[in-house]
Amino acid sequence: MPPDSSRPEPPRPGGGHSRTLLRVAGRRAAADGVVSLTLEHPDGRRLPDWAPGAHIDLILPGGMTRQYSLCGDRWDAYTYRVAVLREPGGRGGSAYIHDELRQGDLVAVGGPRNNFPLTPSERYLFIAGGIGITPLLPMVHQAELLGADWKLLYGGRTRDSMAFADQLRVHGDRVTLVPQDESGLPDLPSWLDEPRPRTKVYACGPGPLLEAVEARCAHWPPGLLRTERFVPKVESAPVRDEAFEVRLARHGASVTVTPGVSVLEAVRAAGVNVLSSCEEGTCGTCETGVLEGRPDQRDSILDDDERGAGDCMFICVSRSCGPKLVLDL
Amino acid sequence: MNLSATSPGHDDLPSSDVDPFGHEVLEDPHPFHAELRESGPVVRLTGYDVYAMGRHEQVHAALTDWQNFESGAGVGLSNFRREKPWRPPSLLLEADPPRHDAPRAVLARILGPRALRRLRDAWFADAAALTEQVLRTGEFDAVTSLAEAFPLRVFPDAVGIPEDGRENLLPYGDHLFNAFGPPNDLVRQGNPRIAELSAWVDARCRPGMLDDDGFGAHIWRAAARGDITEAQAPLVVRSLLSAGVDTTVHGLAAVLHAFATHPEQWRRLRRDPSLARVAFDEAVRLESPVQTFFRTAVTDVPIGGTVVEEGSKVLLFLGAANRDPRRWEHPDTFDLARDPSGHVGFGMGIHQCVGQHVARLESEALLTALAERVERIEIAGPVVRHHNNTLRAWRSLPVRVHPA
Numbered sequence: 001m002p003p004d005s006s007r008p009e010p011p012r013p014g015g016g017h018s019r020t021l022l023r024v025a026g027r028r029a030a031a032d033g034v035v036s037l038t039l040e041h042p043d044g045r046r047l048p049d050w051a052p053g054a055h056i057d058l059i060l061p062g063g064m065t066r067q068y069s070l071c072g073d074r075w076d077a078y079t080y081r082v083a084v085l086r087e088p089g090g091r092g093g094s095a096y097i098h099d100e101l102r103q104g105d106l107v108a109v110g111g112p113r114n115n116f117p118l119t120p121s122e123r124y125l126f127i128a129g130g131i132g133i134t135p136l137l138p139m140v141h142q143a144e145l146l147g148a149d150w151k152l153l154y155g156g157r158t159r160d161s162m163a164f165a166d167q168l169r170v171h172g173d174r175v176t177l178v179p180q181d182e183s184g185l186p187d188l189p190s191w192l193d194e195p196r197p198r199t200k201v202y203a204c205g206p207g208p209l210l211e212a213v214e215a216r217c218a219h220w221p222p223g224l225l226r227t228e229r230f231v232p233k234v235e236s237a238p239v240r241d242e243a244f245e246v247r248l249a250r251h252g253a254s255v256t257v258t259p260g261v262s263v264l265e266a267v268r269a270a271g272v273n274v275l276s277s278c279e280e281g282t283c284g285t286c287e288t289g290v291l292e293g294r295p296d297q298r299d300s301i302l303d304d305d306e307r308g309a310g311d312c313m314f315i316c317v318s319r320s321c322g323p324k325l326v327l328d329l
Numbered sequence: 330m331n332l333s334a335t336s337p338g339h340d341d342l343p344s345s346d347v348d349p350f351g352h353e354v355l356e357d358p359h360p361f362h363a364e365l366r367e368s369g370p371v372v373r374l375t376g377y378d379v380y381a382m383g384r385h386e387q388v389h390a391a392l393t394d395w396q397n398f399e400s401g402a403g404v405g406l407s408n409f410r411r412e413k414p415w416r417p418p419s420l421l422l423e424a425d426p427p428r429h430d431a432p433r434a435v436l437a438r439i440l441g442p443r444a445l446r447r448l449r450d451a452w453f454a455d456a457a458a459l460t461e462q463v464l465r466t467g468e469f470d471a472v473t474s475l476a477e478a479f480p481l482r483v484f485p486d487a488v489g490i491p492e493d494g495r496e497n498l499l500p501y502g503d504h505l506f507n508a509f510g511p512p513n514d515l516v517r518q519g520n521p522r523i524a525e526l527s528a529w530v531d532a533r534c535r536p537g538m539l540d541d542d543g544f545g546a547h548i549w550r551a552a553a554r555g556d557i558t559e560a561q562a563p564l565v566v567r568s569l570l571s572a573g574v575d576t577t578v579h580g581l582a583a584v585l586h587a588f589a590t591h592p593e594q595w596r597r598l599r600r601d602p603s604l605a606r607v608a609f610d611e612a613v614r615l616e617s618p619v620q621t622f623f624r625t626a627v628t629d630v631p632i633g634g635t636v637v638e639e640g641s642k643v644l645l646f647l648g649a650a651n652r653d654p655r656r657w658e659h660p661d662t663f664d665l666a667r668d669p670s671g672h673v674g675f676g677m678g679i680h681q682c683v684g685q686h687v688a689r690l691e692s693e694a695l696l697t698a699l700a701e702r703v704e705r706i707e708i709a710g711p712v713v714r715h716h717n718n719t720l721r722a723w724r725s726l727p728v729r730v731h732p733a
């Protein structure tokens with residue numbers, strides 16, 4: 001059935017808050033130790049757009065934040081898919097997702113944000129290690145759509161631990177699977193020692209793999225190698241899942257922002273007119289200066305360096321790490 | 330105007346034989362927009378064999394839904410699936426994912442709110458200087474002296490193009506926006522000069538022409554990093570020069586006209602200059618400097634009780650949506666107490682105007698400078714519209730100002 005564009009959309013500003021809470025619509029095992037989650041908006045709305053390489057933050061109870069690459073289909077505007085590897089040495093995020101998070105549960109989400117965008121090229125060499133396949137999966141799809149010449153080298157511990165290997169089989173010999181227990185480590189020298197003209201290398205996986213790829217590509221022209229570590233970045237300060245106070249420095253007023261309400265809505269309720277447009281953290285219209293406190297940045301705009309600065313925030317989606325924020329309003 | 334109840338092939342689909350690109354509608358589109366909205370969520374325009382939408386809900390949804398309504402077949406009447414575009418298609422406006430991604434990401438970064446901060450002080454100073462100069466005469470044309478003068482003073486410098494020939498930017502942009510409509514008299518009028526103007530613009534998009542620190546040079550640096558290709562870079566620079574001037578000019582003219590005709594709102598801005606940002610968006614909502622864009626249905630799309638068939642063109646009336654009474658109270662009034670958020674004057678979704686922060690900063694600078702120095706603005710003579718197939722524009726706005 002064709003998608004119905006007349007299905008309810010959020011035509012009015014003011015409904016932004018619940019957009020950061022998504023529901024687990026489905027979960028299934030994608031490989032040994034890997035669970036794949038499908039997320040949707042509880043009201044069945046469109047989700048913010050994304051492009052290959054983008055990740056979202058999952059904000060778990062206690063304020064643990066974990067980043068996962070989107071590995072679904074961007075032509076489906078209504079669901080996101082992420083795949084989560086259980087990390088025995090991890091700090092509890094992946095264990096929570098594997099053991100506690102059930103179908104139907106709501107989970108707070110930030111982003112999508114893209115530090116690993118697919119840039120144009122005639123040829124691509126994709127190199128994945130383990131769960132590092134997730135951002136590369138939609139890239140492969142797009143390389144295919146663009147008619148680019150591409151190859152994927154995908155290494156994992158065992159065949160059974162390699163998520164989406166089945167799905168990749170349709171691409172025939174463009175894909176080289178290297179399960180370590182059968183064939184050892186991928187033979188990087190033979191893939192990389194000769195710089196290939198007009199070829200971009202996109203690599204994602206554990207640190208040692210990326211370091212090896214970087215070393216092998218050291219003599220390649222700059223800009224051709226692009227990497228992302230799959231190890232989910234852990235935010236240094238936990239985000240807050242309780243109410244916080246926002247002081248509006250110029251208006252001299254204070255408002256309390258409760259968990260179900262966005263900063264934008266709270267500020268508007270206090271009678272302050274702030275411009276917004278997308279209300280999903282993608283357009284940048286609601287940018288607001290932060291004078292004190294630490295914003296919990298959930299937008300799709302700032303990159304990691306800018307997020308660290310903490311001197312501005314997009315109040316349609318972003319929140320607070322601490323009990324109080326002072327805004328330049 | 331003739332809006333009949335149904336159209337052949339669709340039992341309940343209202344249709345209209347009105348020409349939305351005719352001079353009568355371009356002079357005053359509001360009666361047609363109102364009929365369009367009242368007729369239904371989707372209307373057939375029989376003169377052009379296209380669908381039209383004028384209600385906020387459907388326009389907003391269709392703009393956002395790039396999966397079903399593509400831009401790559403052209404955002405004008407011409408269907409690139411069948412007709413050859415008059416110039417190489419824009420990598421931003423006339424492209425869909427995945428081709429749209431990299432150029433958009435590069436430009437969004439260069440024109441993002443954070444990147445613009447470095448321009449803020451200089452633009453505020455420029456606005457103050459221009460205002461001082463203009464105020465030496467008590468009466469002037471707000472279109473040429475402010476709405477055109479200010480962007481032409483700051484924007485080409487920000488892009489980094491040389492001084493000579495900048496007067497070509499306005500006629501080039503005017504023709505480009507006319508060309509999204511049918512090949513009518515407005516397009517014919519522009520045709521004789523377009524080869525020359527295009528050649529001039531294209532030549533400015535090359536690295537040797539561009540200043541080291543402007544938006545243009547940053548685009549070429551992105552190409553050097555491999556974020557876009559060397560072949561894409563000049564087309565991305567061209568997007569700045571095509572879309573960055575006329576639209577802002579008409580947005581500024583719109584806000585100046587609104588203040589000249591709403592003195593109480595001017596007093597309000599003077600009391601609280603921080604309303605300058607809201608004022609510009611409210612004027613963009615009210616006037617919609619970009620009135621319309623087309624999309625093309627990628628598949629059969631059920632919408633508003635009908636089916637828009639695969640391959641058909643859909644004309645989205647941003648101007649009608651921005652005054653839809655289903656969405657806005659008293660939509661025809663300019664009111665700084667209103668929250669104009671959610672208007673579609675900059676578009677919505679992945680194609681939403683990537684230069685919107687630039688336009689807002691220009692207007693904030695100019696309005697702030699004027700609010701400090703001007704007690705009252707009033708219309709001082711007959712105002713004249715400028716007709717364009719896509720833009721809502723003024724040719725002349727004679728004003729009298731009373732210095733503070």
Ligand code: FES
Nearest residue numbers: 277279284286316
């Ligand atoms: S309104 Fe678009 S980022 Fe907040």
